[in-house]
Amino acid sequence: MNSRVIKIITSTAVPLNVQNIDTDQIIPARFLKSTTRDGFGQNLFRDWRYENDDPGQPKADFTLNNPLYDGRILVAGKNFGCGSSREHAAWALKDYGFDVVVSSFFADIFQNNALNNFLLPVKVSDAFLEKIFTVIEAAPETTLTVNLQEETITLAGTGDHEHFSFHPYKKTCLLNGFDDIDYLLSIRDEITAFEERKKALVLQ
Amino acid sequence: MAKTLFEKIWEKHIVKTIPDGPDVLYIDTHFVHEVTSPQAFKSLEDRGVSVLRPKQVVATADHNIPTINQHLPITDKLSATQVQQLTDNCKKHNIELYGLGHAYNGIVHVIGPELGITQPGMTIVCGDSHTSTHGAFGTIAFGIGTSEVEMVLATQCLLQNKPRLMRIHVDGMLGKGVTAKDVILHIISKISFNGATGYFVEFAGSTIRAMSMEARMTVCNMSIEMGARGGLIAPDEVTFSYMKGRKHTPVRDAWPEKIAEWRRLQSDKNAVFDKEIYILAKDIQPMITYGTNPGMGISIKGKIPTSAGMDDNGRKVYYQCLAYMDFAEEETLLGKKVDYIFIGSCTNSRIEDLRQVASFIKGKKKADDVEVWIVPGSRQVEKQAIEEGIQQIFEDAGFKLRQPGCSACLAMNDDKIPAGKYCISTSNRNFEGRQGAGARTLLASPLTAAASAITGYITDVREYIN
Numbered sequence: 268m269n270s271r272v273i274k275i276i277t278s279t280a281v282p283l284n285v286q287n288i289d290t291d292q293i294i295p296a297r298f299l300k301s302t303t304r305d306g307f308g309q310n311l312f313r314d315w316r317y318e319n320d321d322p323g324q325p326k327a328d329f330t331l332n333n334p335l336y337d338g339r340i341l342v343a344g345k346n347f348g349c350g351s352s353r354e355h356a357a358w359a360l361k362d363y364g365f366d367v368v369v370s371s372f373f374a375d376i377f378q379n380n381a382l383n384n385f386l387l388p389v390k391v392s393d394a395f396l397e398k399i400f401t402v403i404e405a406a407p408e409t410t411l412t413v414n415l416q417e418e419t420i421t422l423a424g425t426g427d428h429e430h431f432s433f434h435p436y437k438k439t440c441l442l443n444g445f446d447d448i449d450y451l452l453s454i455r456d457e458i459t460a461f462e463e464r465k466k467a468l469v470l471q
Numbered sequence: 472m473a474k475t476l477f478e479k480i481w482e483k484h485i486v487k488t489i490p491d492g493p494d495v496l497y498i499d500t501h502f503v504h505e506v507t508s509p510q511a512f513k514s515l516e517d518r519g520v521s522v523l524r525p526k527q528v529v530a531t532a533d534h535n536i537p538t539i540n541q542h543l544p545i546t547d548k549l550s551a552t553q554v555q556q557l558t559d560n561c562k563k564h565n566i567e568l569y570g571l572g573h574a575y576n577g578i579v580h581v582i583g584p585e586l587g588i589t590q591p592g593m594t595i596v597c598g599d600s601h602t603s604t605h606g607a608f609g610t611i612a613f614g615i616g617t618s619e620v621e622m623v624l625a626t627q628c629l630l631q632n633k634p635r636l637m638r639i640h641v642d643g644m645l646g647k648g649v650t651a652k653d654v655i656l657h658i659i660s661k662i663s664f665n666g667a668t669g670y671f672v673e674f675a676g677s678t679i680r681a682m683s684m685e686a687r688m689t690v691c692n693m694s695i696e697m698g699a700r701g702g703l704i705a706p707d708e709v710t711f712s713y714m715k716g717r718k719h720t721p722v723r724d725a726w727p728e729k730i731a732e733w734r735r736l737q738s739d740k741n742a743v744f745d746k747e748i749y750i751l752a753k754d755i756q757p758m759i760t761y762g763t764n765p766g767m768g769i770s771i772k773g774k775i776p777t778s779a780g781m782d783d784n785g786r787k788v789y790y791q792c793l794a795y796m797d798f799a800e801e802e803t804l805l806g807k808k809v810d811y812i813f814i815g816s817c818t819n820s821r822i823e824d825l826r827q828v829a830s831f832i833k834g835k836k837k838a839d840d841v842e843v844w845i846v847p848g849s850r851q852v853e854k855q856a857i858e859e860g861i862q863q864i865f866e867d868a869g870f871k872l873r874q875p876g877c878s879a880c881l882a883m884n885d886d887k888i889p890a891g892k893y894c895i896s897t898s899n900r901n902f903e904g905r906q907g908a909g910a911r912t913l914l915a916s917p918l919t920a921a922a923s924a925i926t927g928y929i930t931d932v933r934e935y936i937n
Contacts, residue, residue, distance in 0.1 A: 286788050287665070287764055291902040296881040300535060300549035302509035302556050304617075314904050344784070346665045349698065349764075350902060351881075352600040353507065354616035375634075375668060375700055376600060376614055383618035434632070436492030448618070451626040452520065454487070454495065458628055461486040461497060 271385050271444035276366055277412040277423075279338035283330050284400050288343055289350035290377060294359045296351075307355050308362030331363075335407040340367040342399050342411075347388075348377025357384045367413050369420065371396045382437055383446065389413055389420055395429040398422070415441060473739035475636055476705050477671050480611045480736070484594045486628060493630040499593040501623045502579045503530040503566070505557040506883070507598030511621035512560040520625045522564040527627060529588055530561050530568040533578045534599075535883045538846050538873035541571055550884065564624075575718075577849020577875045580604035580817040584688065585851055587717030591706040591733040596623055601817045601899065603694040606703035607687035608710055609736045611671070613701040634700050635669055635745040638738070640676035643752035648933040650827075651686035652819060652897065652916035654678065655693040656758035656768045658750060664766030668698030670746065673738060678752040679704055684713035685823040692818045693899050696765035705737045757932055759804055760901050760914040763792045767901070771919065771931045775802045795903055796911050797891075804929045809893045809913070812837075812924040813906070815846030815873075816880035816898035819917050822855050824897065828870075828921040829861040831932070837869040838927025844886065845870050846878040870924065882907045895920045895929070 298310040309322070316331055318324035325332040341360065347370040348356060357380040360368065367387045381388045391399070402422055403409050410423040415438060421428035440446065451458075474482075486495040508530075515522070522528065535550045545551040554571060561568035569575040575582055580601055583589040591609040596602060600614035619629055641654060659666075672694050679687065687704050694702030711730055714720045721729045756770035769775065775793070777800045778786045793799060814820070814828055825847065837843050845865055847853040853875055856862050862872045879886040880898035882905065888894045890909025897920050901912035913929070922932040 284784065286784070289764070289900075289902045291881075291900070291905050295904055295908070296883045299506050299883060300547075300553055302553055303513070304510050314908055320908055344788075346668075346698075349665060349668075350600065350695075350900060352598060352614035352616055354510075354598075354618060357616070372665065372668070374665070374698060376616060379619065380616035383616060434492075436489055436630075446618075447630045448518075448622045448625060451495070451622050451628050451630070452518075455523070455626055458486055458495075458497070458523075458626055462627075465483070465497070 271446070273366070273385060273387055273415055273441045275412065275414045275416070276339060276387070277410050278340050279336070279408060280340040280342045280369070280399070280403050280411050281330055281336045281338055282400050282403050283341060283343045286344035287346045287349060290348055290353050290356040291350055293348070293356040294353065299353060299355050304358050306362065307359035308364070311359040311363045339365055340369060340411050340413070341365045342369045342396070342403065345370060345372045345393065345396070347373050348381070349374035352376045352380070354380040354384070357381045357386050361386045369396070369399065369411070382441070385441065387413065387415065387441065389431050391420060391429050391431055398427055402427070473741035473743070475738040475742040475744060476609060476673055476703060476736055477611060477636055480592055480594065481633060483592070489630070493632045496594060496629050496631045498596050498623050498627055498629060499527060500588060500595045501528045502583055502595070502597035502602070503528055503620065504534055504579050504597070504599065505532045505553045506534040507617050508560065508620055509553060509556045511617050511624060512564070514621050515624055522566065522624045523627050525565040528566045528624065529583070530557060530566050531576060531579050531582055532557055532571045533875070534877045534881065536571050536876045537884055538876045538878045538886055541874045547884070574850055577851065578817045578820065578877055580688070580692065581821060581848030581852065584608065584684070585717070585849055587714055587720035590714070591710065591736050596629065600695045601692050603699070603701040604688050604692040604817055606691040606694065606701050607684060609703055609706035609733065611701065611703065614695065634671045636673070637667055637670040637699070637746040637748065638673045638675055638744040639748045639750065641674065641678040641750045641752060642676040643678060645678060645752045645755060648757055648918060648936055649755050650916040650918055651682055651689040653755055653758045655690045656760065656765070656914060657755045659693065659697045659766050660758070660768035661750070662697055662748065664696055664764045665698040667694070670699050672699045672702040673744070674702055674704050680707065683823060684709060685821045688821070689818055693765065696899055706733050757916060757919050759919060759929065760912070761796060761798055761804055763795055763901055763903050765899065765901060765914060767792070768914070769804070771929070772803070772805055775800055775804070777801055804913070805931060807893070807929045809841060809895050809923055809928060811888050811892055811894035812841060812843040812920050813846070813879045813894055813896040813898065814917050814920050815844065815848070815878050817848065817877070818899045819897035820846060820848030820852065822852050824917045825852065825856050825861050826859070828917050829864040831918060831921045831936070832868045832870070832925060833864050835868055835925045837924045841924055841927050843870040843924045844873055844879060846873045846886070847875050849875050879906050881905060882910070888912070895923050
């Protein structure tokens with residue numbers, strides 16, 4: 268697993284201007300047979316990335332195969348990560364090298380899965396998303412800076428920026444590298460006490 | 472204060488609320504399957520943590536298993552390893568496993584209700600987005616990722632923000648040939664496949680009340696296909712009579728006590744929802760999808776919508792989707808040739824689905840150039856289909872009754888639709904490549920699938936029923 272603490276990320280970005288990208292596209296089901304979390308990056312967007320399911324035949328027009336684009340930030344169309352709950356989608360993005368996904372809308376389960384893997388989903392307005400696509404498609408060397416503390420995303424060069432809102436609890440967790448399971452394990456006693464109370468309630 | 476059904480269940484399961492943060496939500500029942508659990512067990516072991524409540528966890532192998540020759544070892548090495556790991560993990564952690572070959576094996580969302588494990592008022596999770604199916608019993612049931620599977624194994628809890636609440640009313644009598652599957656495909660086509668993202672949906676109204684439990688499960692199953700975390704329906708006499716006498720259903724004195732408790736699981740009269748939607752049953756026709764997300768549905772006699780009014784990006788995506796399907800805007804689907812029929816999945820693989828198909832095809836033969844796969848949702852459904860003579864009806868018609876599993880719904884095993892071929896599928900997703908790379912999926916009801924299997928082309932079942 269990559270670094271857990273997320274504060275400020277500055278990187279060039281990879282544009283994927285397609286709406287409604289479902290997790291079956293991010294990682295097709297036939298690659299879910301692994302029993303570990305590693306190695307899913309090689310099959311990220313597999314069917315969009317290669318002709319005839321052959322890694323030797325990259326599709327030239329697909330963004331991951333375009334030598335102009337590189338970076339730790341994926342910028343994707345509205346409603347990213349819908350469909351199947353497979354966390355493998357988040358693992359594949361992270362394993363490929365992305366630390367941030369920017370979109371104007373995220374599906375619920377994907378968002379949780381991303382956060383649990385320290386992959387930052389940044390939700391921007393439709394207008395700002397369009398602006399990012401326009402700028403990076405014209406000048407792929409443009410960097411984006413995502414500042415979690417300030418909740419801002421900024422396009423270098425033009426200086427265009429936008430505020431994104433982030434759940435305060437989750438923000439604290441990401442800034443410090445805490446994950447939910449550490450917290451839940453720390454309150455196991457309270458959970459057991461709750462179970463006792465709940466049992467008593469049912470008996471009443 | 473008036474409360475919704477969802478709030479009543481949610482509030483009973485809050486262990487504590489983190490200030491400015493999510494609720495710690497207690498989970499009553501956790502279903503586990505072979506594909507989304509191995510990493511969770513591994514990580515748990517790395518932390519040296521045990522499973523907190525093994526008795527509240529139930530496991531099955533369903534996603535990645537063959538649907539023929541289940542008595543033989545699994546030939547695909549990776550699949551075999553995954554299934555073996557589930558077996559080992561369940562053994563190690565004392566978790567009940569209804570594995571391959573077990574008399575109760577089947578698709579996780581079919582066996583939970585079938586065994587009476589799913590009960591009103593519960594919180595239920597599983598590493599599968601169609602966990603929403605269990606909401607048909609008046610439960611809060613939703614899909615989770617593998618990290619969350621690990622959390623629930625370790626602590627029986629999740630950190631959750633309370634979702635917004637939507638209520639969808641469906642009222643009136645459904646027309647002939649119109650089923651629960653058409654109801655939910657109609658709803659999704661109206662509110663779009665992300666129209667309920669961020670919401671939990673309660674389904675209400677006379678149409679829902681008149682549905683059997685299996686039909687209600689079909690409706691709740693596809694809540695996720697409009698983006699919702701889950702869907703639920705208040706329990707009633709239909710629920711209780713379905714549940715009575717099942718393996719895990721409460722017995723003796725506990726049964727009337729439970730029913731009394733469950734009857735209170737209703738949204739109060741003045742309960743407030745963030746959004747309410749009203750649908751009339753008379754407006755619902757048999758539905759079919761033409762595109763690559765479940766919101767792209769039309770009535771079987773309808774035309775594919777035009778791109779007029781879409782912005783450039785929208786039009787680009789729309790044309791790509793139609794190109795993938797090899798359809799054109801304003802085209803009618805009725806009468807188009809199909810290659811495969813898949814009747815199965817957690818949406819439509821229960822005994823009522825199979826009975827409905829059997830009663831329609833009895834005495835008929837499938838079209839010569841169509842391949843028909845029927846995959847029962849569980850071993851119990853399979854057994855029942857054999858005992859009721861349904862299997863014989865299928866065989867006489869040239870349909871193949873396979874063995875239970877998720878099968879061609881997600882094509883993780885060998886049940887794949889070849890590239891470019893059209894498949895009318897009773898499953899829940901028509902995404903690109905979902906049923907196999909390049910496969911073209913048309914979602915529809917078991918009745919529409921059955922009628923099209925007989926003719927060999929997309930058919931309006933109403934033309935063949937009195």
